[in-house]
Amino acid sequence: MYDFTEIFCIVDDFFKKFEPIYWQFLKQENKRQRIRQATLSLSEIVAISIYYKTSQVHNFKMFFNLLCQFESKLFKDLPCYKNLIILINQHQLAIHALLYALSQEDESSYLWIDSTPLPVCKNKRIPKGHHALDEIASRGKSTMGWFYGCKLHLLMNQEGEIVNSDLSNGHIADLKKVEDLVNGLSATVYGDRGYISQPLKETLKEQGIDLMTYPRKKYESDLIAIF
Template sequence: MNVSKLVEIYYAVDEFLIKFMPYMESHLLPTSDRKPTRTCSLTLSEIMTILIAFHVIGFRNFKLYYIHLQQFHSNDFCKLVSYSRFISLVQRTVVPFYFFSQSLSKTRTGCYFMDSTAIKVCNIKRAYAHKVFKTIASKGKTTTGWFYGIKLNLIVNDLGEIMNFSLTTGKSNDRWPVENLCKNLIGKVFADKGYLSKELFEKLMGKGIELITQIRKNMKNAFMPIWDKLMLRKRSIIETIIDQLKNISQIEHSRHRSIPNFIVNLIAGITAYSLKEKKPAIANIYTTGLQ
Protein backbone atom coordinates (compact mmCIF):
# COMPACT_ATOMS: atom_id res chain seq x y z
CA MET A 1 0.00 0.00 0.00
CA ASN A 2 1.25 3.47 -0.86
CA VAL A 3 1.91 5.26 2.45
CA SER A 4 1.58 8.67 0.79
CA LYS A 5 -1.98 7.73 -0.22
CA LEU A 6 -2.76 6.83 3.39
CA VAL A 7 -1.43 10.20 4.52
CA GLU A 8 -3.45 11.99 1.86
CA ILE A 9 -6.69 10.29 2.94
CA TYR A 10 -5.93 10.85 6.63
CA TYR A 11 -5.24 14.54 6.10
CA ALA A 12 -8.53 15.10 4.25
CA VAL A 13 -10.52 13.22 6.92
CA ASP A 14 -8.77 14.83 9.89
CA GLU A 15 -9.16 18.38 8.54
CA PHE A 16 -12.90 17.76 8.18
CA LEU A 17 -13.33 16.19 11.64
CA ILE A 18 -11.49 19.03 13.38
CA LYS A 19 -14.31 21.35 12.28
CA PHE A 20 -17.22 18.90 12.25
CA MET A 21 -16.93 17.04 15.57
CA PRO A 22 -17.36 20.11 17.85
CA TYR A 23 -20.43 21.05 15.80
CA MET A 24 -21.90 17.53 16.03
CA GLU A 25 -21.23 17.20 19.75
CA SER A 26 -22.92 20.54 20.43
CA HIS A 27 -26.10 19.24 18.75
CA LEU A 28 -26.26 15.82 20.44
CA LEU A 29 -29.18 15.12 22.75
CA PRO A 30 -28.20 14.84 26.43
CA THR A 31 -27.85 11.30 27.77
CA SER A 32 -27.07 9.86 31.19
CA ASP A 33 -24.41 11.49 33.35
CA ARG A 34 -22.26 8.41 33.08
CA LYS A 35 -19.40 8.88 30.65
CA PRO A 36 -17.41 6.05 29.04
CA THR A 37 -14.17 5.35 30.84
CA ARG A 38 -12.61 3.16 28.16
CA THR A 39 -10.58 5.16 25.66
CA CYS A 40 -9.62 3.97 22.20
CA SER A 41 -6.02 3.98 21.01
CA LEU A 42 -7.22 4.70 17.45
CA THR A 43 -8.59 8.14 16.63
CA LEU A 44 -11.79 8.58 14.63
CA SER A 45 -9.71 9.94 11.75
CA GLU A 46 -7.59 6.78 11.71
CA ILE A 47 -10.65 4.50 11.78
CA MET A 48 -12.20 6.33 8.82
CA THR A 49 -8.88 6.33 6.94
CA ILE A 50 -8.58 2.54 7.34
CA LEU A 51 -12.14 2.05 6.08
CA ILE A 52 -11.63 4.27 3.02
CA ALA A 53 -8.24 2.74 2.16
CA PHE A 54 -9.84 -0.72 2.05
CA HIS A 55 -11.82 0.36 -1.02
CA VAL A 56 -8.83 2.09 -2.61
CA ILE A 57 -6.28 -0.73 -2.62
CA GLY A 58 -8.52 -3.54 -3.88
CA PHE A 59 -8.66 -6.08 -1.04
CA ARG A 60 -11.81 -8.26 -1.23
CA ASN A 61 -11.77 -9.47 2.37
CA PHE A 62 -11.67 -6.89 5.17
CA LYS A 63 -10.22 -9.25 7.78
CA LEU A 64 -7.25 -10.13 5.55
CA TYR A 65 -6.83 -6.42 4.79
CA TYR A 66 -6.74 -5.56 8.50
CA ILE A 67 -4.20 -8.33 9.18
CA HIS A 68 -2.11 -6.85 6.36
CA LEU A 69 -2.22 -3.46 8.12
CA GLN A 70 -1.15 -5.03 11.41
CA GLN A 71 1.81 -6.76 9.77
CA PHE A 72 3.10 -4.05 7.44
CA HIS A 73 1.62 -0.70 8.52
CA SER A 74 1.48 -0.83 12.31
CA ASN A 75 3.95 2.08 12.47
CA ASP A 76 1.64 4.26 10.37
CA PHE A 77 -1.01 4.34 13.12
CA CYS A 78 -0.90 5.20 16.82
CA LYS A 79 -1.80 1.69 17.94
CA LEU A 80 -3.88 -0.75 15.93
CA VAL A 81 -6.48 -2.56 18.02
CA SER A 82 -7.55 -6.16 17.50
CA TYR A 83 -9.77 -6.98 14.54
CA SER A 84 -12.86 -7.70 16.68
CA ARG A 85 -12.38 -4.43 18.58
CA PHE A 86 -12.03 -2.49 15.34
CA ILE A 87 -15.28 -3.94 13.97
CA SER A 88 -17.06 -2.78 17.13
CA LEU A 89 -15.69 0.75 16.59
CA VAL A 90 -16.89 1.04 13.00
CA GLN A 91 -20.43 2.12 13.87
CA ARG A 92 -19.06 5.24 15.59
CA THR A 93 -18.24 6.64 12.17
CA VAL A 94 -21.73 6.50 10.59
CA VAL A 95 -22.67 10.18 11.04
CA PRO A 96 -19.20 11.70 10.44
CA PHE A 97 -18.78 9.50 7.35
CA TYR A 98 -22.04 10.66 5.80
CA PHE A 99 -21.27 14.34 6.27
CA PHE A 100 -17.68 13.89 5.10
CA SER A 101 -18.90 12.26 1.88
CA GLN A 102 -21.30 15.17 1.36
CA SER A 103 -18.56 17.75 1.99
CA LEU A 104 -16.32 16.55 -0.85
CA SER A 105 -16.13 18.90 -3.83
CA LYS A 106 -18.92 18.51 -6.39
CA THR A 107 -19.33 20.65 -9.50
CA ARG A 108 -22.81 21.82 -10.43
CA THR A 109 -22.44 21.50 -14.18
CA GLY A 110 -26.16 21.51 -15.05
CA CYS A 111 -25.87 18.09 -16.74
CA TYR A 112 -26.73 15.12 -14.53
CA PHE A 113 -27.42 11.39 -14.84
CA MET A 114 -29.60 9.37 -12.49
CA ASP A 115 -30.01 5.65 -11.92
CA SER A 116 -30.46 3.01 -9.22
CA THR A 117 -28.72 -0.29 -8.59
CA ALA A 118 -29.52 -3.34 -6.47
CA ILE A 119 -27.38 -3.99 -3.40
CA LYS A 120 -27.91 -7.68 -2.67
CA VAL A 121 -27.55 -8.67 0.98
CA CYS A 122 -27.87 -12.41 0.36
CA ASN A 123 -28.92 -14.92 -2.27
CA ILE A 124 -32.66 -14.55 -2.88
CA LYS A 125 -33.12 -18.28 -2.12
CA ARG A 126 -32.01 -17.58 1.47
CA ALA A 127 -34.15 -14.46 1.93
CA TYR A 128 -36.64 -16.22 4.24
CA ALA A 129 -33.86 -17.09 6.71
CA HIS A 130 -31.94 -13.80 6.54
CA LYS A 131 -32.11 -11.84 9.81
CA VAL A 132 -29.56 -8.99 9.71
CA PHE A 133 -31.43 -6.86 7.15
CA LYS A 134 -34.90 -8.21 7.86
CA THR A 135 -36.24 -4.77 8.84
CA ILE A 136 -35.01 -2.84 5.78
CA ALA A 137 -34.39 -5.31 2.94
CA SER A 138 -37.04 -6.66 0.59
CA LYS A 139 -37.41 -8.54 -2.67
CA GLY A 140 -37.18 -6.43 -5.80
CA LYS A 141 -36.75 -6.79 -9.52
CA THR A 142 -34.32 -5.16 -11.93
CA THR A 143 -33.55 -5.74 -15.60
CA THR A 144 -31.24 -8.59 -14.56
CA GLY A 145 -33.87 -10.39 -12.47
CA TRP A 146 -35.08 -10.73 -8.88
CA PHE A 147 -32.92 -9.90 -5.86
CA TYR A 148 -33.21 -9.55 -2.08
CA GLY A 149 -31.70 -6.40 -0.64
CA ILE A 150 -31.67 -2.63 -0.93
CA LYS A 151 -31.53 -0.12 -3.76
CA LEU A 152 -28.79 2.49 -4.02
CA ASN A 153 -30.04 5.58 -5.87
CA LEU A 154 -27.40 7.84 -7.43
CA ILE A 155 -27.20 11.12 -9.30
CA VAL A 156 -23.88 12.08 -10.93
CA ASN A 157 -22.67 14.91 -13.14
CA ASP A 158 -20.96 14.70 -16.53
CA LEU A 159 -17.56 14.92 -14.80
CA GLY A 160 -18.20 11.62 -13.03
CA GLU A 161 -18.71 13.20 -9.60
CA ILE A 162 -21.39 11.73 -7.31
CA MET A 163 -23.72 14.60 -6.44
CA ASN A 164 -26.04 12.73 -4.09
CA PHE A 165 -27.17 9.24 -3.10
CA SER A 166 -29.89 7.56 -1.07
CA LEU A 167 -30.98 4.09 0.03
CA THR A 168 -34.45 2.62 -0.44
CA THR A 169 -35.94 -0.85 -0.04
CA GLY A 170 -35.59 -3.35 -2.86
CA LYS A 171 -39.26 -3.13 -3.85
CA SER A 172 -39.41 0.70 -3.87
CA ASN A 173 -40.24 2.65 -7.01
CA ASP A 174 -37.22 4.39 -8.53
CA ARG A 175 -39.18 7.66 -8.68
CA TRP A 176 -39.68 7.95 -4.91
CA PRO A 177 -36.29 9.47 -3.95
CA VAL A 178 -35.86 11.65 -7.06
CA GLU A 179 -36.91 14.97 -5.51
CA ASN A 180 -34.50 14.48 -2.61
CA LEU A 181 -31.67 13.44 -4.94
CA CYS A 182 -32.15 16.55 -7.08
CA LYS A 183 -32.30 18.94 -4.13
CA ASN A 184 -30.28 22.15 -4.72
CA LEU A 185 -29.57 21.20 -8.35
CA ILE A 186 -30.57 23.12 -11.48
CA GLY A 187 -30.28 21.87 -15.05
CA LYS A 188 -31.05 18.70 -16.99
CA VAL A 189 -31.27 15.22 -15.50
CA PHE A 190 -31.05 12.24 -17.87
CA ALA A 191 -32.53 8.92 -16.77
CA ASP A 192 -34.03 5.70 -18.11
CA LYS A 193 -37.70 4.91 -18.76
CA GLY A 194 -38.25 3.85 -15.16
CA TYR A 195 -38.31 7.51 -14.13
CA LEU A 196 -40.92 8.50 -16.72
CA SER A 197 -43.76 10.36 -14.96
CA LYS A 198 -45.72 13.45 -15.96
CA GLU A 199 -46.35 14.41 -12.34
CA LEU A 200 -42.67 14.07 -11.41
CA PHE A 201 -41.62 15.98 -14.53
CA GLU A 202 -43.85 18.93 -13.60
CA LYS A 203 -42.67 18.96 -9.97
CA LEU A 204 -39.02 19.02 -10.99
CA MET A 205 -39.61 21.61 -13.72
CA GLY A 206 -41.05 23.92 -11.08
CA LYS A 207 -37.72 23.64 -9.22
CA GLY A 208 -35.59 24.39 -12.28
CA ILE A 209 -34.84 20.77 -13.23
CA GLU A 210 -35.73 19.24 -16.58
CA LEU A 211 -36.12 15.46 -16.38
CA ILE A 212 -35.31 13.83 -19.73
CA THR A 213 -36.02 10.17 -20.40
CA GLN A 214 -36.58 7.95 -23.40
CA ILE A 215 -40.22 7.34 -24.35
CA ARG A 216 -41.95 3.98 -24.09
CA LYS A 217 -42.88 1.97 -27.19
CA ASN A 218 -46.61 2.69 -26.79
CA MET A 219 -46.10 6.47 -26.58
CA LYS A 220 -46.21 9.00 -29.39
CA ASN A 221 -42.91 10.41 -30.61
CA ALA A 222 -42.13 13.87 -29.28
CA PHE A 223 -39.61 16.41 -30.54
CA MET A 224 -36.31 16.24 -28.66
CA PRO A 225 -33.31 18.53 -29.25
CA ILE A 226 -30.29 16.75 -30.72
CA TRP A 227 -28.28 17.72 -27.64
CA ASP A 228 -30.69 15.85 -25.36
CA LYS A 229 -30.58 12.78 -27.61
CA LEU A 230 -26.79 12.76 -27.44
CA MET A 231 -26.82 12.99 -23.64
CA LEU A 232 -29.35 10.18 -23.31
CA ARG A 233 -26.88 7.95 -25.15
CA LYS A 234 -24.23 8.93 -22.61
CA ARG A 235 -26.14 7.49 -19.63
CA SER A 236 -23.60 4.68 -19.58
CA ILE A 237 -21.40 7.00 -17.49
CA ILE A 238 -23.47 6.25 -14.38
CA GLU A 239 -23.40 2.52 -15.15
CA THR A 240 -19.60 2.74 -15.28
CA ILE A 241 -19.55 4.50 -11.91
CA ILE A 242 -21.81 1.85 -10.37
CA ASP A 243 -19.53 -0.86 -11.78
CA GLN A 244 -16.50 0.80 -10.16
CA LEU A 245 -18.32 1.08 -6.82
CA LYS A 246 -19.10 -2.63 -6.86
CA ASN A 247 -15.93 -4.06 -8.39
CA ILE A 248 -13.08 -1.67 -7.57
CA SER A 249 -14.61 -0.56 -4.31
CA GLN A 250 -16.67 -3.25 -2.59
CA ILE A 251 -19.99 -1.74 -1.59
CA GLU A 252 -21.84 -5.03 -2.18
CA HIS A 253 -21.18 -8.29 -0.35
CA SER A 254 -23.18 -10.69 1.82
CA ARG A 255 -20.95 -10.86 4.91
CA HIS A 256 -22.38 -7.96 6.93
CA ARG A 257 -23.42 -8.68 10.50
CA SER A 258 -25.04 -5.32 11.34
CA ILE A 259 -26.87 -2.54 9.49
CA PRO A 260 -24.62 0.32 10.76
CA ASN A 261 -21.50 -1.48 9.50
CA PHE A 262 -23.19 -2.05 6.14
CA ILE A 263 -23.97 1.67 5.85
CA VAL A 264 -20.42 2.62 6.81
CA ASN A 265 -18.95 0.23 4.23
CA LEU A 266 -21.20 1.65 1.52
CA ILE A 267 -20.41 5.29 2.34
CA ALA A 268 -16.69 4.46 2.62
CA GLY A 269 -16.82 2.98 -0.89
CA ILE A 270 -18.57 6.08 -2.26
CA THR A 271 -16.05 8.30 -0.45
CA ALA A 272 -13.10 6.32 -1.84
CA TYR A 273 -14.50 6.79 -5.34
CA SER A 274 -15.06 10.52 -4.76
CA LEU A 275 -11.43 10.96 -3.68
CA LYS A 276 -10.14 9.47 -6.94
CA GLU A 277 -8.33 11.91 -9.20
CA LYS A 278 -9.42 10.19 -12.42
CA LYS A 279 -13.12 9.51 -12.84
CA PRO A 280 -15.17 8.45 -15.88
CA ALA A 281 -16.33 11.63 -17.60
CA ILE A 282 -17.98 12.77 -20.81
CA ALA A 283 -15.61 14.36 -23.36
CA ASN A 284 -15.47 18.16 -23.50
CA ILE A 285 -17.01 18.14 -26.96
CA TYR A 286 -20.33 17.31 -25.27
CA THR A 287 -20.10 19.40 -22.12
CA THR A 288 -19.58 22.57 -24.16
CA GLY A 289 -23.17 22.23 -25.33
CA LEU A 290 -24.40 23.54 -21.96
CA GLN A 291 -22.34 26.71 -22.08
Protein backbone atom coordinates in the same frame (compact mmCIF):
# COMPACT_ATOMS: atom_id res chain seq x y z
CA MET B 1 -2.93 3.91 -4.31
CA TYR B 2 -3.27 7.37 -2.82
CA ASP B 3 -0.99 8.71 -0.11
CA PHE B 4 -2.47 8.08 3.33
CA THR B 5 -1.22 11.38 4.74
CA GLU B 6 -2.99 13.30 1.97
CA ILE B 7 -6.24 11.43 2.59
CA PHE B 8 -5.98 11.96 6.33
CA CYS B 9 -5.45 15.72 5.97
CA ILE B 10 -8.60 16.09 3.86
CA VAL B 11 -10.63 13.98 6.29
CA ASP B 12 -9.23 15.67 9.39
CA ASP B 13 -9.95 19.18 8.06
CA PHE B 14 -13.60 18.20 7.72
CA PHE B 15 -13.94 16.53 11.12
CA LYS B 16 -12.33 19.41 13.00
CA LYS B 17 -15.59 21.26 12.39
CA PHE B 18 -18.03 18.38 12.10
CA GLU B 19 -16.91 16.04 14.92
CA PRO B 20 -18.49 17.95 17.87
CA ILE B 21 -21.82 17.97 16.02
CA TYR B 22 -21.45 14.29 15.22
CA TRP B 23 -20.83 13.21 18.83
CA GLN B 24 -23.69 15.37 20.06
CA PHE B 25 -25.99 13.72 17.53
CA LEU B 26 -24.94 10.24 18.66
CA LYS B 27 -25.59 11.11 22.30
CA GLN B 28 -29.09 12.29 21.44
CA GLU B 29 -29.88 9.28 19.27
CA ASN B 30 -28.46 6.73 21.70
CA LYS B 31 -29.88 8.58 24.71
CA ARG B 32 -26.57 8.27 26.50
CA GLN B 33 -24.64 11.01 28.23
CA ARG B 34 -21.25 9.45 27.55
CA ILE B 35 -19.93 7.58 24.53
CA ARG B 36 -16.72 5.63 24.98
CA GLN B 37 -13.92 6.97 22.82
CA ALA B 38 -11.90 4.57 20.67
CA THR B 39 -8.12 4.29 20.56
CA LEU B 40 -8.24 5.83 17.08
CA SER B 41 -9.63 9.26 16.36
CA LEU B 42 -12.69 9.59 14.16
CA SER B 43 -10.53 11.07 11.41
CA GLU B 44 -8.20 8.07 11.53
CA ILE B 45 -11.07 5.58 11.37
CA VAL B 46 -12.64 7.25 8.34
CA ALA B 47 -9.27 7.78 6.65
CA ILE B 48 -8.40 4.08 7.01
CA SER B 49 -11.72 3.04 5.45
CA ILE B 50 -11.15 5.41 2.51
CA TYR B 51 -7.53 4.30 2.17
CA TYR B 52 -8.70 0.70 1.87
CA LYS B 53 -11.17 1.58 -0.88
CA THR B 54 -8.53 3.48 -2.85
CA SER B 55 -6.01 0.65 -2.53
CA GLN B 56 -5.70 -2.25 -4.92
CA VAL B 57 -6.22 -4.74 -2.11
CA HIS B 58 -9.63 -6.43 -2.25
CA ASN B 59 -9.36 -8.31 1.04
CA PHE B 60 -9.61 -6.21 4.19
CA LYS B 61 -7.66 -8.68 6.33
CA MET B 62 -4.75 -8.54 3.89
CA PHE B 63 -5.07 -4.75 3.83
CA PHE B 64 -4.96 -4.68 7.64
CA ASN B 65 -1.78 -6.78 7.68
CA LEU B 66 -0.15 -4.41 5.18
CA LEU B 67 -1.30 -1.45 7.25
CA CYS B 68 0.32 -2.91 10.36
CA GLN B 69 3.50 -3.72 8.48
CA PHE B 70 4.09 -0.46 6.62
CA GLU B 71 1.90 2.26 8.15
CA SER B 72 1.65 1.34 11.85
CA LYS B 73 4.04 4.18 12.75
CA LEU B 74 1.33 6.65 11.72
CA PHE B 75 -0.94 5.56 14.59
CA LYS B 76 -0.41 5.77 18.33
CA ASP B 77 -2.45 2.66 19.03
CA LEU B 78 -3.78 0.64 16.10
CA PRO B 79 -6.55 -1.74 17.28
CA CYS B 80 -6.76 -5.38 16.32
CA TYR B 81 -8.39 -6.51 13.09
CA LYS B 82 -11.76 -7.33 14.67
CA ASN B 83 -12.03 -4.07 16.60
CA LEU B 84 -11.09 -2.00 13.56
CA ILE B 85 -13.94 -3.55 11.56
CA ILE B 86 -16.33 -2.77 14.42
CA LEU B 87 -15.15 0.86 14.53
CA ILE B 88 -15.57 1.35 10.79
CA ASN B 89 -19.07 -0.16 10.87
CA GLN B 90 -20.03 1.97 13.87
CA HIS B 91 -19.09 5.18 12.07
CA GLN B 92 -20.69 4.63 8.66
CA LEU B 93 -22.76 7.75 9.32
CA ALA B 94 -19.59 9.83 9.63
CA ILE B 95 -18.27 8.42 6.34
CA HIS B 96 -21.56 9.25 4.63
CA ALA B 97 -21.47 12.79 6.07
CA LEU B 98 -17.99 13.32 4.63
CA LEU B 99 -19.10 11.97 1.25
CA TYR B 100 -22.10 14.29 1.25
CA ALA B 101 -19.99 17.33 2.19
CA LEU B 102 -17.43 16.64 -0.53
CA SER B 103 -20.14 16.04 -3.12
CA GLN B 104 -21.62 19.47 -2.44
CA GLU B 105 -18.40 21.05 -3.68
CA ASP B 106 -18.86 19.44 -7.08
CA GLU B 107 -21.26 21.55 -9.15
CA SER B 108 -21.47 19.35 -12.21
CA SER B 109 -24.01 20.37 -14.85
CA TYR B 110 -24.70 16.80 -15.98
CA LEU B 111 -25.68 14.02 -13.60
CA TRP B 112 -26.86 10.43 -13.92
CA ILE B 113 -29.36 8.78 -11.59
CA ASP B 114 -29.95 5.07 -11.08
CA SER B 115 -30.69 2.43 -8.48
CA THR B 116 -29.61 -1.12 -7.81
CA PRO B 117 -31.14 -3.85 -5.63
CA LEU B 118 -29.27 -5.10 -2.57
CA PRO B 119 -30.78 -8.54 -1.86
CA VAL B 120 -30.21 -10.03 1.58
CA CYS B 121 -31.15 -13.59 0.65
CA LYS B 122 -31.64 -15.83 -2.36
CA ASN B 123 -34.99 -15.78 -4.13
CA LYS B 124 -35.85 -19.34 -3.12
CA ARG B 125 -35.80 -18.24 0.52
CA ILE B 126 -38.25 -15.35 0.02
CA PRO B 127 -41.45 -17.40 0.63
CA LYS B 128 -39.95 -18.90 3.80
CA GLY B 129 -39.33 -15.49 5.30
CA HIS B 130 -36.02 -13.90 6.14
CA HIS B 131 -35.38 -12.02 9.38
CA ALA B 132 -32.15 -10.25 8.46
CA LEU B 133 -32.62 -6.49 8.19
CA ASP B 134 -36.36 -6.79 8.87
CA GLU B 135 -36.64 -3.08 9.62
CA ILE B 136 -35.40 -1.88 6.23
CA ALA B 137 -35.62 -4.90 3.91
CA SER B 138 -38.74 -5.69 1.90
CA ARG B 139 -39.80 -7.53 -1.22
CA GLY B 140 -39.27 -5.62 -4.45
CA LYS B 141 -38.87 -6.07 -8.16
CA SER B 142 -36.15 -4.81 -10.47
CA THR B 143 -35.33 -5.38 -14.12
CA MET B 144 -33.65 -8.61 -13.01
CA GLY B 145 -36.78 -9.91 -11.26
CA TRP B 146 -38.01 -10.26 -7.69
CA PHE B 147 -35.72 -9.86 -4.69
CA TYR B 148 -35.89 -9.37 -0.93
CA GLY B 149 -33.72 -6.61 0.47
CA CYS B 150 -33.00 -2.91 -0.01
CA LYS B 151 -32.38 -0.49 -2.84
CA LEU B 152 -29.35 1.72 -3.25
CA HIS B 153 -30.12 4.98 -5.09
CA LEU B 154 -27.17 6.85 -6.61
CA LEU B 155 -26.61 10.21 -8.27
CA MET B 156 -23.33 10.41 -10.22
CA ASN B 157 -21.47 12.98 -12.27
CA GLN B 158 -19.73 12.56 -15.63
CA GLU B 159 -16.54 11.45 -13.87
CA GLY B 160 -18.35 8.49 -12.31
CA GLU B 161 -18.12 10.06 -8.85
CA ILE B 162 -21.01 9.72 -6.41
CA VAL B 163 -22.73 13.06 -5.85
CA ASN B 164 -25.45 11.76 -3.55
CA SER B 165 -26.81 8.44 -2.35
CA ASP B 166 -29.73 7.01 -0.41
CA LEU B 167 -30.91 3.65 0.88
CA SER B 168 -34.53 2.52 0.85
CA ASN B 169 -36.76 -0.51 1.24
CA GLY B 170 -36.81 -2.86 -1.72
CA HIS B 171 -40.37 -1.97 -2.71
CA ILE B 172 -39.80 1.80 -2.91
CA ALA B 173 -40.13 3.12 -6.46
CA ASP B 174 -37.14 4.91 -7.95
CA LEU B 175 -39.28 7.99 -8.59
CA LYS B 176 -39.85 8.60 -4.89
CA LYS B 177 -36.15 9.16 -4.21
CA VAL B 178 -35.36 11.58 -7.02
CA GLU B 179 -36.26 14.80 -5.20
CA ASP B 180 -34.20 13.81 -2.15
CA LEU B 181 -31.15 13.04 -4.29
CA VAL B 182 -31.22 16.26 -6.31
CA ASN B 183 -32.23 18.56 -3.47
CA GLY B 184 -30.25 21.81 -3.63
CA LEU B 185 -28.73 21.04 -7.03
CA SER B 186 -29.16 22.63 -10.43
CA ALA B 187 -28.27 20.37 -13.35
CA THR B 188 -29.46 18.14 -16.16
CA VAL B 189 -30.19 14.68 -14.76
CA TYR B 190 -30.32 11.59 -16.97
CA GLY B 191 -32.23 8.47 -15.96
CA ASP B 192 -33.68 5.30 -17.46
CA ARG B 193 -37.35 4.49 -18.11
CA GLY B 194 -37.95 3.94 -14.41
CA TYR B 195 -37.83 7.70 -13.90
CA ILE B 196 -40.44 8.64 -16.51
CA SER B 197 -43.00 10.92 -14.87
CA GLN B 198 -44.35 14.13 -16.33
CA PRO B 199 -45.50 15.53 -12.94
CA LEU B 200 -42.05 14.85 -11.47
CA LYS B 201 -40.34 16.41 -14.48
CA GLU B 202 -42.42 19.58 -14.09
CA THR B 203 -41.76 19.74 -10.34
CA LEU B 204 -38.02 19.37 -10.82
CA LYS B 205 -38.04 21.97 -13.58
CA GLU B 206 -39.17 24.55 -11.04
CA GLN B 207 -36.16 23.62 -8.89
CA GLY B 208 -33.67 24.05 -11.73
CA ILE B 209 -33.43 20.34 -12.56
CA ASP B 210 -33.95 19.14 -16.13
CA LEU B 211 -34.86 15.44 -15.93
CA MET B 212 -34.07 13.56 -19.15
CA THR B 213 -35.25 9.96 -19.61
CA TYR B 214 -35.39 7.35 -22.34
CA PRO B 215 -38.75 7.20 -24.15
CA ARG B 216 -41.07 4.30 -23.42
CA LYS B 217 -40.91 1.35 -25.81
CA LYS B 218 -44.33 2.24 -27.22
CA TYR B 219 -43.08 5.69 -28.22
CA GLU B 220 -39.91 4.18 -29.71
CA SER B 221 -41.94 1.91 -31.99
CA ASP B 222 -44.10 4.87 -33.02
CA LEU B 223 -41.00 6.87 -33.96
CA ILE B 224 -39.59 3.95 -35.97
CA ALA B 225 -42.90 3.64 -37.83
CA ILE B 226 -42.85 7.36 -38.67
CA PHE B 227 -39.32 7.32 -40.07
